[in-house]
Amino acid sequence: MRGINLHGIWAIYRTEMQRALRTVWQSIATPVITTALYFVVFGAAIGSHMQQMGGVDYGAFIVPGLMMLTILTQSISNASIAIYFPKFTGTLFEILSAPLSAFEAVVAYVGAAATKSIGIGLIILVTATFFVDLEIRHPFWMLGFLAITSVAFSLFGFIIGIWAKSFEQLAIIPSLVVTPLTFLGGAFYSIDMLAQPWRTISLFNPVVYLVSGFRWSFHGVGDVSVAASLAFMTGFMAICLAILWWMFRTGYRLKP
Template identity: 70%
Template structure:
């Protein structure tokens, strides 16, 4: 079967247009939330904790703030994007259209990853209004940004297929991803933890994602950048394999 670029573009454009219709929720709300984080964490805690690993505390939390929004928005955009056709029944029209499973994933995941990456850059620009920023490795910053957006969009796609109601869409992001992010060094270095808790923290996969992204900014991280990259790629391929299994078996898509 030839690659159906028109089909991919049609789904992708529809998903992007949906975000424009909810511009306040998609962009403005996360920016306001980021500003509040800087007021609370940067102002209240930053006045008592001036530097972490040689980086001013206000600048240190920027990668963690971006990752916090990136994780939740990637999951939400992708999960809602595929769940809504299931909810309305239009998923059967998509499955019967001359669009392959790969093309469906490209469209939905691509749109979700695009929205999340743009949001990450907007939060980065917002952060620059509060603290001076210097990105040591801009190429790797963009690489981690795109890879993590795509990976969590794939993860969100899986959640959207699995979910059977709107409450389940929020279950994994609220009860698993957000707590792991706060415990994963988003606002502190795990080196500040007692030795026992530091060992426990290394079993949190989010630590590796945030650490790699922070290394791209300041050249410092809780783990090596190689470990961060391997962990991110491992999660990406695991999600890709799960999506492939979903389309192969028709799990909660065709039944």
């Protein structure tokens, strides 16, 4: 039995990172400008009428949700386009015929997508410090949630990239499903503010668990327990891995 093809993993990972570096200024400018606009709209306009939420200044309160919104969309976008583009150009067969296992290919592509998402998340965090006084109570857990979320949704994006048959399908889930769920998942408010039955209904939104765990790492408060957040992330990653295993095993939309 051969060992892990580290050279092959590194080759794909390096190629994906170099592709991102060619648009580094766009990659940096977009989250910085978007973050500034969110703070102008939510922090200044709304925050002036809502001084605190859960004992935290509103400007600081929205930082985890703002980071999560960008991380989810970027993770899905980076990973989905990474595997869809070889399908679109017809070069996917070179990857499938290379001495590279399915596990190694997923590690390379998902690792690159997650790395880019983590970098963008940290850029947003640095940008936020120019607008609000930010204290991270649990920095280790913050980095852990940042990494786990980036990896989990990069896996999800990789699945979308394999499933999609067109660029329209590639964008439909992030734009019509993930983004609305994030806005309705307590990214810019606490679900404790909602009246029943809407608060109970919100608990069926998976993004609530992501935002809550991430916000807890910043401010020590969350809408659900940290254990629930970790359980959701673990289960979501397991489901994504199982789907990818099935896709590569059956060749679903990978082989004619």
